């Protein structure tokens with residue numbers, strides 16, 4: 002607690018402290034009273050009970066005092082929360098996209114990553130987008146969480162106030178690999194952040210890095226979350242491994258008809274754009290979402306190029 | 313027993329004997345027991361699933377099962393505990409058995425509808441359970457069926473929602489039956505303000521069942537229609553709205569929490585006066601607080617959706633009302649405590665259960681303040697903190713009250729007492745285990761471990777180990793408690809009519825009660841808890 006990792010930590014933890022403090026006080030107070038009554042008015046010590054029916058004064062007292070206390074708690078809860086709703090105008094705007102079961106982040110200049118990298122002491126607004134089911138972006142160290150609901154764009158904002166790496170979970174149940182839908186937030190010094198960004202957006206340097214066969218495809222696979230379901234080392238995850246897939250003969254079923262095919266460019270393209278048409282034997286329909294709106298033909302070509310390097 | 317006494321409800325032989333006699337009975341007492349044994353079966357099933365989940369979570373990585381299995385387990389665990397155990401819960405078992413007697417009636421208003429309710433309950437349960445074995449595998453949506461995941465998953469969701477739909481009818485009919493019973497069949501002289509608190513809580517519950525359950529019925533049908541016919545209610549891909557689903561679901565499911573807890577509070581309000589030998593403190597306050605909970609409880613559902621992207625205005629209103637609804641529960645705790653003051657307390661098993669209830673219920677309630685407050689809920693929503701909170705409230709509240717009621721009314725039901733020493737030991741072990749399993753979950757939630765996680769990061773391991781160990785201790789206690797009670801039906805129990813000198817009408821008659829409860833309908837001249 003009170004790590005100060007984001008602008009919300011101190012206020013939120015204060016509210017925790019307030020509510021838990023009042024609660025513990027009453028829990029101990031009431032329990033002790035009960036124990037004392039049990040001992041004091043045990044039938045051995047106190048054989049005849051006094052027939053008391055109630056007391057209006059007491060009823061009023063123990064309605065009004067808790068009323069005041071809950072209003073105080075409500076108020077601080079509200080006050081601690083309301084800044085969460087309005088982000089500063091000059092905040093850095095990043096698009097966060099969730100899909101079953103991976104994250105991607107897109108920066109204003111078009112750079113895309115699978116971990117969230119942000120500069121220190123700068124307000125960041127995330128546009129929360131889900132392309133399939135409800136997810137929830139949760140950074141415990143920052144005390145912040147907001148659902149990612151398909152069909153609408155929620156927003157969240159915060160300021161990273163301490164450099165470091167923090168966990169980012171999916172908090173809304175979203176199916177099979179919900180508990181593996183995990184990535185990190187890196188808070189970098191402004192200088193470091195600028196360097197990183199410059200490198201990522203320097204077209205010339207990127208061109209050199211991407212000239213290696215398959216490098217561009219590899220990058221696409223990382224930032225689009227394919228690795229949540231497909232491995233590159235031969236192990237079976239939710240989907241088939243990419244290792245050696247290109248040129249392999251596999252059994253697929255289309256509308257219940259099974260047939261054998263050889264994996265080629267056309268098949269892979271179709272698998273990416275219409276994943277539910279041809280289903281690989283031993284795997285389930287409805288897991289992979291179509292990437293029609295995320296990947297253009299050229300990018301799919303780069304992915305194919307990468308896959309063909311995985312022998 | 314003496315000769316030519318009227319047969320009690322257990323001996324009574326109607327048109328059919330044996331099992332068939334039970335399955336065609338319209339006697340509220342027998343129906344109560346039908347519910348009790350069905351519910352204990354589902355509770356045991358749910359408990360086994362819970363234990364298996366805890367075993368899986370004893371360490372990071374895979375222990376026993378695949379993720380898909382784990383997801384199906386918590387779904388079935390939630391479904392059976394919520395829909396088959398705690399929602400019917402105390403009301404269906406003890407409401408049925410005790411309510412007519414405690415208000416001086418021969419049966420409920422509509423005995424045959426009452427039997428129909430039980431059949432609907434069983435049919436609903438069977439449909440829910442067959443969803444596990446048919447179609448493309450057991451549902452994996454969690455008991456909340458959140459859209460659009462519940463529309464996309466390949467598993468057998470339709471059967472599960474239809475099962476829950478049928479269960480809703482059972483609940484509505486029971487509510488209707490009890491309300492009518494209280495309006496029409498109170499004994500002469502029992503004005504509303506002489507009715508025992510337990511009956512009052514069933515009255516408040518009945519209205520919630522009647523008014524809120526249809527909403528979830530429609531919502532579940534909408535899920536089925538969307539899956540089967542492709543009508544776009546909730547899936548944005550079809551023009552629907554996922555948030556609409558959440559609103560509809562919680563409009564019922566929050567009030568449902570009060571369906572579970574109000575009768576439980578009623579049970580505690582019966583036990584405490586009996587063992588303190590004095591009237592319940594603040595009778596009127598307890599009644600008003602029950603009705604207030606039932607009423608305000610309709611308007612707080614949005615607190616399940618603070619992170620959903622709801623408007624700012626609705627967030628603070630729902631938070632505000634959630635704090636307000638905490639008050640009547642607090643008032644009840646104060647009144648129970650005050651009832652002990654200057655009493656002559658008998659430390660018997662039902663009393664200990666009631667005290668256990670108050671303790672865990674307070675922890676559940678206080679943690680409810682944390683999730684009702686906006687700033688803190690943003691952090692702990694959908695984490696293990698919430699799992700701890702609702703187990704403390706629902707299991708700690710309703711579950712404890714269910715066992716308290718069993719220990720209080722068991723001698724009424726079977727006319728025999730159980731072994732009190734074993735019962736107390738069982739309670740002690742159970743109570744200890746309960747806190748060891750669930751308390752660490754608060755800490756895990758504060759540390760940020762989300763719920764419905766098949767696997768977790770290593771830093772969460774320690775408290776998960778503690779929690780799993782707690783589950784073994786708790787289940788040991790449960791086994792002791794239940795076998796002790798079951799044994800007391802026959803051989804071990806001493807025969808008695810009224811072991812506690814209870815003040816209310818059910819203790820004025822024979823145990824087990826005769827078929828129509830009273831040889832002569834009593835005339836009531838005082839309030840419910842008068843000790844001479």
Ligand code: HEM
Nearest residue numbers: 359362363365386390393398454455706707763764765783
């Ligand atoms: C008997 C021992 C029990 C054990 C060991 C147990 C354990 C658990 C655990 C570990 C979870 C969390 C699953 C997850 O989020 O990954 C869970 C969820 C749940 N439990 Fe229990 N529980 C028990 C009894 C009960 C009772 C008595 C009730 C209700 C009265 C209950 C109602 C629920 C519900 C509604 C969920 C949420 C399921 C969901 O997320 O869809 N449990 N339980």
Ligand SMILES: [Cu+2]
Nearest residue numbers: 171173175179
């Ligand atoms: Cu998720």
Ligand SMILES: [Cu+2]
Nearest residue numbers: 565566613616
């Ligand atoms: Cu609620």
